[in-house]
Every structure is written in structure tokens, then in C-alpha cells.
Amino acid sequence: MIVWNEVSESMQKSALCRPAIAVSEKVMAVTTSIIESVKNQGDEALLEMAKNFDNRKSPRLLVPQEEIEQSTSALSTELKEAIERAYQNIRTFHECQKPSDISVKTQPGVDCMLKFQAIESVGLYVPGGSAPLPSSVLMQGVCAQLAGVKTIVLATPVKGDDSIHPAILYAAKLCGINTIVEAGGAGAIAAMALGTSTIPKVNKVFGPGNSYVTMAKQLLSQQLPGFAIDMPAGPSEVLVIADDGANPAFIAADLLSQAEHGEDSQVILLCTSESVIQETKVEIGQQLKALSRANIARAALENSSFILTESLEQAFSISAEYGPEHLILQIRRADDYLDQVKNAGSVFVGDFTPESAGDYASGTNHVLPTYGYSKVYSSLNLLDFYRTYTVQQITQNGLQELSRAILPLAEAEGLDAHANAVTIRLGVQQ
Amino acid sequence: MIVWNEVSESMQKSALCRPAIAVSEKVMAVTTSIIESVKNQGDEALLEMAKNFDNRKSPRLLVPQEEIEQSTSALSTELKEAIERAYQNIRTFHECQKPSDISVKTQPGVDCMLKFQAIESVGLYVPGGSAPLPSSVLMQGVCAQLAGVKTIVLATPVKGDDSIHPAILYAAKLCGINTIVEAGGAGAIAAMALGTSTIPKVNKVFGPGNSYVTMAKQLLSQQLPGFAIDMPAGPSEVLVIADDGANPAFIAADLLSQAEHGEDSQVILLCTSESVIQETKVEIGQQLKALSRANIARAALENSSFILTESLEQAFSISAEYGPEHLILQIRRADDYLDQVKNAGSVFVGDFTPESAGDYASGTNHVLPTYGYSKVYSSLNLLDFYRTYTVQQITQNGLQELSRAILPLAEAEGLDAHANAVTIRLGVQQ
Incomplete structure (x- = not known):
């Protein structure tokens, strides 16, 4: 535990220091060569990578329409209804964000308009890994659907003899996505950005991914006129502000639900009560025992800080300086403090608002700026799927x-x- | 002149091909070393650069408050009133873009909000060169002022014994900007992004500039967590769509007003009438004679295309594929065609709406996506000075x-x- 007022400025800095993102020469070289081969060999390059990287025997690039349609029947009622409820809440929240054209006469005879037009084609990336991520489909797909994007391409990796999990297909189906590409990594990003004979070229690519995916997004957005990406990516993070009335078990559960994301996750607790901090640490130890991803969470906790602040005001000011992706307020009359919130991606207010509510189903978007980018980037929202332009008539x-x-x-x-x-x-x- | 339907696909492509933006190794190396020196020596580095690059004998970094206040008296009434009228129209148009927070109950007991917060600090860059650019101050400054950005820093270069033109100072004064930095190029961008003892660190830098400025914006936005830039930059361009009723003198004037911007400007005419194209060329020859920047315009015209289309529909489809920064419609009942406009930064409708109206005073923003980026980037608008975040309470x-x-x-x-x-x-x- 760090007592904020009793440590040096450099200790304070290091308590809030994010793990450095190493730009690996290897990742850059491999990604560059993948982009080149997709540019030159198109589909053939993707099929080769599916064999070599993903151990697929007879790879295919597109999921047939019937498989998307039939995904419903392969799901338990419980999971199907959960996806539908999440879809509906995300849709309700994002529907209210639909922009309206603006028209103003700035002086007699001078008419000016600001118009919104959906981006024509977008690519949505959903990482693979140990488990399917239908929530990632919904967060991106609902926006593209509501904005009326004409061409929506979804790409997600498939390993070996697997096929895409029906939860992914069903989430895509709800979002009206028909073009689902069985490819992952930098190759999938390059295919969407450049287009191949099978895969439509898109103007903007969204979604999280590993270091190759991130590098491909970055390189292509620098090289390709007319192409853009959603936002810079970094490891996930949570900052909890708690007072002496907070429940240590709830704090511990929230810190752990962030920590289990990945070893590079960062969790920070700012608390005005020393005993709450101590009890939270005990709770973390208890709760860790039951977690299947305990090792990942333990590693993430190494990058983490428990900080005793002299006041909530101090806590809010430290949080504003850090700029957390997720900010959880476990304090009395938490909503009275909303005006003090600065530079956070998404805020969770009060005892019954865990981060996992926003990750899945409250309706807010879980694609958020990380790594301090919440100072200047927005949480993913409907406007990210539009472009604006102006019109004047005199x-x-x-x-x-x-x-x-x-x-x-x-x-x-x-x-x-x-x-x-x-x-x-x-x-x-x- | 190119007859669209009679040339090969590769000729069509080359008619719309933009001049390549060479990423010069030299520009990258120089910019990198400038960023490093500003990082390490701060103000000292800037003062050195002012002496060496800008030939200033006793350089200073900040314009004293009195000079900003007194700028009014150094202006002609005509220019002062022109700046005020432009300021007012730009303000009127952008004021209507103020966002409102959104609050939705997605299901009983689940409240979700989308909130808008002004970015805390921004840097506005105004290039120097042969003439002062007060319009560039207004386009950026009005937005920052309306959004309520707390810290606004303006940087613009000063050469030799010059001082900043009072038109720049007066435009800044109207926008409530007190921090005006006398520095230009990559050094100015680095100073704003990194902060020095004199110059406040900002979260986002806006504005056009030469290749060093562009490179500094790009490098810093990749390297610096929590820092962003407005949009990718490329040479300016206009595309005119005209029918057989269009006035060749007006078309010529619009093409030339784009061409005089710089030798790398690109101008394209898509017209359904061969005689209008021929008359426009004659008009260009006539009008060029009277222009002080005729040599620049002539060079720009080398990169340009005059294309005969079989129909207006074909013209709109070519324009959508090109994605012009400025699109001028000199066609009968031009507003009936607005639905056919795709991928343009700003649209000028009808005979009495020249591009220069939008460049200066109609009220729309003249900071626009170039180089095909209008397919996915927006014209500069008030939202570029905000970030959005979400709040949930359950x-x-x-x-x-x-x-x-x-x-x-x-x-x-x-x-x-x-x-x-x-x-x-x-x-x-x-």
C-alpha cells in the first residue's frame, strides 16, 4: 500500500506507471510481410496462413449463409436469451446517439449545413483465443447496423478443426452481418483494408486484437489513403475509488474481473480508508482461489497499486491524471461526485454497478480508450460509424x-x- | 481533355491519381531530432531554432498580453470588420453543433449515460509563409472557444525581424486565446505536445503545416500516450461537376482559386459538355494573366484533369470514388442532386457559391479531409474538441x-x- 501524501513524487509517478508497450522489431517485420503477401496474393495468401499459422487442413474464407442462419439452434436457451438481451440494451443505448443533420442560415442568403453520412464499409475484428467473444461482436456490430453501414465485414480466427462458435454467429446475425471471414491476425486486417477477390475492401477497421493485429491496423492506417482505424490500443485497466463505507468484497471482485483479462492488465485502488484497503487485499486472496484464470489475475496484480488518499478530492485528481479506461466509484452518494470525473472511458456508479455489467449488457459500449488515451479519445459510439461533411448554398x-x-x-x-x-x-x- | 467512356481503365485511374506524398527520410530524421531536442532542452531548444532556422536575433517565445490587446488598432477597418463577420458566421454555424448529454434507461434499474466533455487542452497551429492566415486561426479557434477548452495554445512562426501579423492576433483575441507562441515547424508542434517551462503541454494538436509539421504531428501521435492529432494531411484539392448550363468563367475562377494554394494542389473538372470544358480552358488562360500567384497555379494545373462524362450520374459516381476535399456543383437545380453526393469534405452548391466563401466566411469549416480521406474522416467540427464517455448506475x-x-x-x-x-x-x- 502506498500512502500518497507520504511518498516522493517519483514514487507517485511509478505507482501510476503503465507497463511499457514494447514496439517489437519482430512484430513489425512479420506484420509488414503479411500485409505485402495479402496485397500481392490476396485470397491465396490468406489460405496459406490458415494452413501454416492456424493448422487448418482445408481452410475456407467465408462462412456460408446457412451456417449463420442455423447458429440459433446450436445455442442453449439461456445463452441465446442473454445475447438477445445484451443486443437489445446496446441497441437502445446507441439508438439515442443517432445524429441529425444541422442547417443554419449564418446570414441572409447564406445557408450552411452539417450532414452526417454513414461510412460506406467497415471491418469488425473479433479476436479468438481461449473463448469466443460474442460481446465484442455486439459492441461493434450494433453500431454498424444502426448507422446503416452498407458493407459490414466481420473477421475472426479459426484454429485447426474448430469452427466459429455459434454465439459469435448468432450475435453477428442479430446485427445483420452476412459477410463473416474465417481469418485472424494481421492477415485478416490486411484483407479487409486492401480487399481480395473474396473479401470486400473496407474504409475503417474496428476491434481489439493481439500485437500483430494492432501493428497491422497502425501500419495500414498510415499507408493507405482513405483508410482509418477506431483508436489506438493498449492493455485494459480499471481504477476504483472507494471510501470507508465501501464493501471490500465488491472492490476485490471488480479488481479481479479486470485482472483476469490479461497479464498486462492494470488495476488501481484509490481509497480513503486504510482498513478497507487491507480487507480488500484479504478478499482478493480469498476470491482468487475459485478463479479459473487465477494465474493471469495474479500476474496482473503485480502491476497494480493500492493507494491511500487523504480525501476523495485527491483521489479524483489522481484519477484524472491517470485517465483510466474503467472508473468504478464505490463511495457514498457516488452520483454527487460525477462532476469531478475527468478523463475516464466508462464510469460505474455505486455498489451495484460492477464493470462486468458494462462489459456485457448494461447497454454502454465496452470498446474504450486505454493507456491514458481517455484524455483525448472517446468511448466507441455511433458517431464513429459516420462521417460529417458540410454543404453551403449562397x-x-x-x-x-x-x-x-x-x-x-x-x-x-x-x-x-x-x-x-x-x-x-x-x-x-x- | 479525357472522354471518360473512351479511355482505358488505367487511363481513368491515372486521371484521378493524386500526386504521391513522398515520405522523405530526411524529413523524418530532421523531425525526430527536433522532437528529441525539444524533449531534452525545452525552451532553450526553441530559442536556438528561432535563431538558426528563422534568423531571429533576440527571439521570444510568448506574445505579451498587451500586444494581443492592441492588435485591433493596427488593422484597417475593412479587414477588422471582415475578421469579425467571418468570426460571427463561423461561430453561428458551429454553435449549433454543441452536443447534449444523453441519458437512457435501457431496462428497469439500469441507467446509462453518454456524456460529452471538452478536451482539457489543445494546440492550434497556423502556418506562416508568404502571407498571414487569420482564417486558419478562426476555423480552429472558434471551435476550441465554443467547446470550452480550458487551455488553448496557438503557435505560428515568425521570421527575422517580423512580428506576428495583427490580423492573426486579432483573430486569436476574438477566440479568447491568450497563449500565443512565436515558433513554427516541428519545434512548435513538439513544444505543444510535450510542454516546456513556458509552453503548456496539450492533449491534441490541430492545424495544417509543411512536411515537417505533418511529420511531427504523426510521430508524436504514435509515440505519446494520451496525445492525438486532428486528421492526416495531404495537398488541397477541388473537384467541379458542371453541366452545359455552367458558366465557364466561374468554373475557371474556382479551379484557379484552388490551384493557387500550392504547386501540389489538384483540380479536376467533370463536365457533361465538351464546349464548356473548352471554354473553361480558354477562361483559365485569360484569368491566369492577372494572378500574382500564376506560376504556382500553372504548376498545379499540370496535375489536373478535365474529364467529359456521359451524364451527371457518371460524374457523381467518379467523384464518390475520388473523394474530393472540396466539391463544387455548377449544375442546374444543383440542390436536387445533394442526395447523390458521397465522400466529399465540403460541398458548394450553385452558381453563387465559390469555394472561397467556405474558405473564409460562410461559416463552414475550411479544415477538411484531403487525399481521399473524406471517405472516412469528417470535416473539422465542434465534436473534434470534445471526448465522450459513458456512465452507468444500476x-x-x-x-x-x-x-x-x-x-x-x-x-x-x-x-x-x-x-x-x-x-x-x-x-x-x-
Whole structure:
């Protein structure tokens, strides 16, 4: 435990220090060569990688429509209803984010509009690994569906003799996704960004992934005009602010549910009560025993800090400086403190709002800025699937009046042709 | 002139091909070393660069408050009023873009909110060069002011014995900007991104610039957690769609007002009338004679294409594929065609709406995605100065009900601790 006011500034810094993201030369070289081979050999390159990296004997690239349709029957009623409930809540929350075009007459005869248009095609990536992640499909897919994106491609890896878990297929089906690519890693990202004969080229790729996926997203967004990615990626993290009335068992459960994500997860507790901190540590020890991913959680806890603050105000100011992905408030009258929240991706208020509610089903999006990027990036939202552009329409009289602003500015900036485009229209060509 | 339907696909491609942006090793090396020196020597490095690169004898970093205040008196009434009118129109258009927090009960006992918070600190870059660019201050500064950004830093270069043009200072004053840095290039960008003893560190840097500025923005946004930039930069461009009723003199004036920006500007005319294309070329020759920047415009015209299309529909489809920064519609009943517009940054509708209106004073933002990025990036708007985050608050009963969605999903994803954070709260710990 660190007593914030009693340690040096450098100790304070190191308590909030995130594990460094090493940019490995190897990851960059491998990713670059994967991108090249997808660019040159398209589908063939993907099929080769499926054999070599994923041990697939007779790989295929697209899931047939019937398999997507039939996914429902392979699910337990319980899981099917859970996916449907999560889908509905996420949809309800994101539906309210639909933007409206704006139209303003800035002065007589000068009409200006801000218009929203869905991005034409997007790629959604869902990582594989030890378990299927239907929630990751829903968080991305609901947005693409609500925005009315014309072409939605979903890619997810398949290993060996496996097939894509029906929970993934069913979540995709609810989101109206018909193009599901059986490919993972940098190859899948490159295929969506560049297009192949089988896989449509998309304008923006979303979703989390391993270091190759992250590198491919980064490289392609730098190299490819007209292509973009959702946000920079880093390890997941939670910061809990607690007071002396908080329940140590709840705090421990929240810290552990973040810690089990991965060994590089970071969990931080800022608490005004020394005894709550001590009891939380005891609870963590107890709860760890029952967890299947206890080893991962234990490793993550090594990167973590338990900090005693002199006040809640101090805790909020430390949190603002850190900029956590998830911020949990286990304090009395927690909603009175919402105005003090700065630089957090998603906030969980009060005793009965665990992070896992937002991870799956409350309706908020679980794709959030990590690694301090919550200072400047947004939680994933419907607008990420739109682009805005402006339109202006000016009458002859409107332009006459507006010329009194345009002409002196064009002159000051030394741009004659800018002035000429106005004067020639007003018949006062000089 | 190219007759679209009569040339090969590869000729079509090359007619729309943008000049390649060479990533120069030299620019990268110089920029990297500038960033390093600002990181290590702070203000000292900036003062050194002012002496060496900008030939300043006794450089200073900040403009004193009195100079900003007194800028008004150094301006002609005409230019002062032009800046004020432009400021007011830009403000009117962007004020309507203010976002509102959203609050939704996704199911009983489950409250979810989407909240907007202004980014805490931003840096605005205004390039120097042959003429001052007060319009560039207004386009960025009005947004920062309306969003309520707490710390706004403006940086612009000063050469030799010059001082910052009063038009720049006055535009900054209207936008409530007090921190004006006399520095340019990669050094200015690094100073704002990293902070020095004199210059506040910011979270996001906006604004155009030369290749060193662009490289510094790119490198710093990759290296610095919690730091972001506005959008990728490329040369400016315009695409005009015209029919047989269009006025060739107006078309020529619009093409030239884009061409005079820089030698790498690109201008494209898509027209359904061969005679309008021929007359436009003659007009260009005439109008060029009177332009002070005729040499720049002539060079830009080398990269340009005059294309005869069989129909307006074909023209709109070529434009959507190209994704122009500026799209000008000089066609009859132009507003009937707005639904056909795709992938444009800003659209200028009808005979009396020249691009220069939007560049300066109509109210729309002139910071726009170039180089095909209008397929996926937005025109600069008020939301670029905000971040969004979510908040959720769940009651005990709400969590009980929601657990039916959370628990099966946590189980399917193999995340015990996620489930435990719910069950422990519901008193049904397993």
C-alpha cells in the first residue's frame, strides 16, 4: 500500500506507471510481410496462413449463409436469451446517439449545413483465443447496423478443426452481418483494408486484437489513403475509488474481473480508508482461489497499486491524471461526485454497478480508450460509424453581402484567385 | 481533355491519381531530432531554432498580453470588420453543433449515460509563409472557444525581424486565446505536445503545416500516450461537376482559386459538355494573366484533369470514388442532386457559391479531409474538441434482472471473475 501524501513524487509517478508497450522489431517485420503477401496474393495468401499459422487442413474464407442462419439452434436457451438481451440494451443505448443533420442560415442568403453520412464499409475484428467473444461482436456490430453501414465485414480466427462458435454467429446475425471471414491476425486486417477477390475492401477497421493485429491496423492506417482505424490500443485497466463505507468484497471482485483479462492488465485502488484497503487485499486472496484464470489475475496484480488518499478530492485528481479506461466509484452518494470525473472511458456508479455489467449488457459500449488515451479519445459510439461533411448554398445577394468579409481576407492572405472567384460572379471583375 | 467512356481503365485511374506524398527520410530524421531536442532542452531548444532556422536575433517565445490587446488598432477597418463577420458566421454555424448529454434507461434499474466533455487542452497551429492566415486561426479557434477548452495554445512562426501579423492576433483575441507562441515547424508542434517551462503541454494538436509539421504531428501521435492529432494531411484539392448550363468563367475562377494554394494542389473538372470544358480552358488562360500567384497555379494545373462524362450520374459516381476535399456543383437545380453526393469534405452548391466563401466566411469549416480521406474522416467540427464517455448506475433489482444477460455471457467467454463480480453483489456467491 502506498500512502500518497507520504511518498516522493517519483514514487507517485511509478505507482501510476503503465507497463511499457514494447514496439517489437519482430512484430513489425512479420506484420509488414503479411500485409505485402495479402496485397500481392490476396485470397491465396490468406489460405496459406490458415494452413501454416492456424493448422487448418482445408481452410475456407467465408462462412456460408446457412451456417449463420442455423447458429440459433446450436445455442442453449439461456445463452441465446442473454445475447438477445445484451443486443437489445446496446441497441437502445446507441439508438439515442443517432445524429441529425444541422442547417443554419449564418446570414441572409447564406445557408450552411452539417450532414452526417454513414461510412460506406467497415471491418469488425473479433479476436479468438481461449473463448469466443460474442460481446465484442455486439459492441461493434450494433453500431454498424444502426448507422446503416452498407458493407459490414466481420473477421475472426479459426484454429485447426474448430469452427466459429455459434454465439459469435448468432450475435453477428442479430446485427445483420452476412459477410463473416474465417481469418485472424494481421492477415485478416490486411484483407479487409486492401480487399481480395473474396473479401470486400473496407474504409475503417474496428476491434481489439493481439500485437500483430494492432501493428497491422497502425501500419495500414498510415499507408493507405482513405483508410482509418477506431483508436489506438493498449492493455485494459480499471481504477476504483472507494471510501470507508465501501464493501471490500465488491472492490476485490471488480479488481479481479479486470485482472483476469490479461497479464498486462492494470488495476488501481484509490481509497480513503486504510482498513478497507487491507480487507480488500484479504478478499482478493480469498476470491482468487475459485478463479479459473487465477494465474493471469495474479500476474496482473503485480502491476497494480493500492493507494491511500487523504480525501476523495485527491483521489479524483489522481484519477484524472491517470485517465483510466474503467472508473468504478464505490463511495457514498457516488452520483454527487460525477462532476469531478475527468478523463475516464466508462464510469460505474455505486455498489451495484460492477464493470462486468458494462462489459456485457448494461447497454454502454465496452470498446474504450486505454493507456491514458481517455484524455483525448472517446468511448466507441455511433458517431464513429459516420462521417460529417458540410454543404453551403449562397444566393447572389448573399454573396454580394458576404464579399465584404471574403475580399479583405483574401487580400490579407495574398490569394488573388480567391477574390477573383467572388468578383467575377458579382460582375465587378477588376 | 479525357472522354471518360473512351479511355482505358488505367487511363481513368491515372486521371484521378493524386500526386504521391513522398515520405522523405530526411524529413523524418530532421523531425525526430527536433522532437528529441525539444524533449531534452525545452525552451532553450526553441530559442536556438528561432535563431538558426528563422534568423531571429533576440527571439521570444510568448506574445505579451498587451500586444494581443492592441492588435485591433493596427488593422484597417475593412479587414477588422471582415475578421469579425467571418468570426460571427463561423461561430453561428458551429454553435449549433454543441452536443447534449444523453441519458437512457435501457431496462428497469439500469441507467446509462453518454456524456460529452471538452478536451482539457489543445494546440492550434497556423502556418506562416508568404502571407498571414487569420482564417486558419478562426476555423480552429472558434471551435476550441465554443467547446470550452480550458487551455488553448496557438503557435505560428515568425521570421527575422517580423512580428506576428495583427490580423492573426486579432483573430486569436476574438477566440479568447491568450497563449500565443512565436515558433513554427516541428519545434512548435513538439513544444505543444510535450510542454516546456513556458509552453503548456496539450492533449491534441490541430492545424495544417509543411512536411515537417505533418511529420511531427504523426510521430508524436504514435509515440505519446494520451496525445492525438486532428486528421492526416495531404495537398488541397477541388473537384467541379458542371453541366452545359455552367458558366465557364466561374468554373475557371474556382479551379484557379484552388490551384493557387500550392504547386501540389489538384483540380479536376467533370463536365457533361465538351464546349464548356473548352471554354473553361480558354477562361483559365485569360484569368491566369492577372494572378500574382500564376506560376504556382500553372504548376498545379499540370496535375489536373478535365474529364467529359456521359451524364451527371457518371460524374457523381467518379467523384464518390475520388473523394474530393472540396466539391463544387455548377449544375442546374444543383440542390436536387445533394442526395447523390458521397465522400466529399465540403460541398458548394450553385452558381453563387465559390469555394472561397467556405474558405473564409460562410461559416463552414475550411479544415477538411484531403487525399481521399473524406471517405472516412469528417470535416473539422465542434465534436473534434470534445471526448465522450459513458456512465452507468444500476440498482440492486436492476442488477438482479441484468444478471440473466451477464452471467451466461461471462460463462461463454470463460471469465469467472466477471461473473463473480455480479454474484457476490447479489448475495448468491457460489
